[in-house]
Amino acid sequence: MTASQNTNAPAPVEEVGLTIDGVEVSVPKGTLIIRAAEQAGIHIPRFCDHPLLAPAGACRQCLVDVAMPDREGNLRAMPKPQTSCTMTASPGMVVNTQHTSAVADKAQHGMIEFLLVNHPLDCPVCDKGGECPLQNQAMSNGNATSRYADVKRTFPKPIKISTQILLDRDRCILCQRCTRFQDEIAGDPFIALQGRGGGAPGQEVHTLHAQQIGTFDEAILDIAPLEGAHTDPAHTSEVVGPEGMGGITAGMIQTVGSAEVDSTGRPFASYFSGNTIQICPVGALTSATYRFRSRPFDLVSVDSIAEHDGCGSAIRIDHRRGTVMRRLSGDDPGVNEEWITDKDRFAFTWQAGPDVLTTPLVRNEETGELEATSWSEAIHLAARGLRGATDRGVGLLPGGRLTLEESYAWSKFARVAFDTNDIDFRSRAHSAEEAAFLGHHVAGSSMEVTFSDIERAGHVLLVGLEPEEEAGTIFLRLRKGMLAGTVSVSTIAPFATRGSTKLRARVLTTGPGGEAAALASLTSPADAGAAGAAGDTAQVAEALRADGAVILVGERLALSPGGYTAALALARATGARLAWVPRRAGDRGAVEAGLLPTLLPGGGPSPTRRRASTSPPPGRCPSSPSARAATPSRSSRPPAPATWEDSWSADSTWPTCPIPPPPSGRSRTPASWSSSRCDAPRSAPTRTSCSPSPPRPRSPAPSSTGRDAPGRSVRSSPRACAATPA
Ligand code: SF4
Ligand code: FES
Known part of the structure; x- marks a missing residue:
């Protein structure tokens, strides 16, 4: 052997x-x-x-x-x-x-x-004072006094290099962290070290003043003007440079309004630009929203998670006397490393806005105006209104931005208070096929693809997903892996976007809605032609067969009938791992909490997966985490069904536990809601049993397009499982 x-x-x-x-x-x-x-x-x-x-x-x-x-x-x-x-x-x-x-x-x-x-030593008025590496190291590794007695270099300040970032050039020590971040990490090199060597090309001025950080200047960097851009300084700003000469960079005193543009008309535009503020080791780059607002030692810091996408990026929230002053990136090597998107960093001021509701409002029936009221009064009125609507049917659209606990509460509220499954977190374009995919492939499953996996996947195929727009951390991981040569990217999209260009992605050009056909052509490359050039399709299909390859699907795939089915088929054919990338922070929790007509809390494993555990351990509900832990690992499970309909039509083997009929005269509330009976060992520590139930009523068939037909009910019976005390 x-x-x-x-x-x-x-x-x-x-x-x-x-x-x-x-x-x-x-x-x-x-x-x-x-x-x-x-x-x-x-x-x-x-x-x-x-x-x-x-x-x-x-x-x-x-x-x-x-x-x-x-x-x-x-x-x-x-x-x-x-x-x-x-x-x-x-x-x-x-x-x-x-x-x-x-x-x-x-x-x-x-x-x-x-x-x-040349540093102004203006620590008492600098935002960085108190957390400044230059200040700290000047104390620990510097001299107590300076021998420099001449006039220091000064610049008009600050330059507004974006709507959120201000640059004080006299504080800059030219470390180039900011320019390297934009160039290496984000791929948006809109600022650069200019005037190196003491002057600009073509100019005779050579002084110590010339070298500085600035936005792009075509006179210096010899780049082509942006088509249609304003190149007239009157449209940009007063052009100033060292000693008043022009051509180096623009300087603006204003700190509000639109982003500063360089002499080519290009704005400092990057979804990740705020990271330069955080890594600047001095106070040269500051945040417009935080500038002169607080001192670091007045702030209370709390670790948190960013809520603007589904990546779960670590952030630090600094607040003072109950008001959030700023947000910084946390340090989570397994997720966002030390970078976050500008949205995660800057989009928080609404929380302290004067129009944020702090008390419930009720419309006065006589005047029609909204009036403040107490919570008990508001809840009473809402309950009365909902009770009046119950006969006509109540549907709930809680959205995808809830915490897991809130999602669970909504899910329970729908089933207990209204005895309905008409609840859906997808207040967006969606399809019944997507719901089936989430139940089959997402709910109750562990995270099989990590951010580190993406970086070293070998090849990643993007479908219905634009990472730079929808999941910034994934974009940065892909770009990092692409630059390191550990991953290549392809995307099924109508055209090459700014983000896919920065990922050097191979674009399988596909019209909107044609993703399913494109995926099918990857599954059978011989039939290529539906997506991009046949050669590209064959190469992507081959790359997906390599170890570690990943297919990332976004929510826009719901707009392509058959898209999720085709993605599952492609994953099965190539062996690539398939991961769903939600767009909102609460989407994944909503799936787990049952905010779908076809799922209940704890996830809705497909019949295929349930077949592997038709006999849950006594006292355990098949949908409970402990019971799921007893199911075979995903790698040893039978392959996924060929179509999504298969996964939802095998009701005859659905091993749900019987729900005891409610006492006559009472509502048909599943027992598990009110008594936590899924947690049988806790509620009944002695003898428990759990037997398969009769077949669950078949889920309503979707329309032929794979989308929910307008106005059609998507009710289905609750399939809560309660381990019944014997
Ligand atoms: S990170 Fe700050 S100090 Fe360093 S080059 Fe950029 S602006 Fe200057
Ligand atoms: S040269 Fe080493 S830290 Fe700057």
């Missing part, structure tokens, strides 16, 4: 041993000295270094003394201090930081002094 080779085993990592401040450290080959020092618990001051950006060596603050063995093994000190953020560790290297080397310490003091030569 021959041992099989595990091709998925990670390649062994070569370790490198070095000494930092007398501490022996072993790190993977290629590790930067500054990271190796962090592992040894030694802090080296830095400004331009950022673990998620490529090394730049721009600020020179991280200088250390380095010695390395020569060919004979003799230790040779390098003649000058080296930047620890750009130099990788090598075997036998000896590093002395500011803690053990007078040379390194003096070099760092000198760099701080240089960086502060």
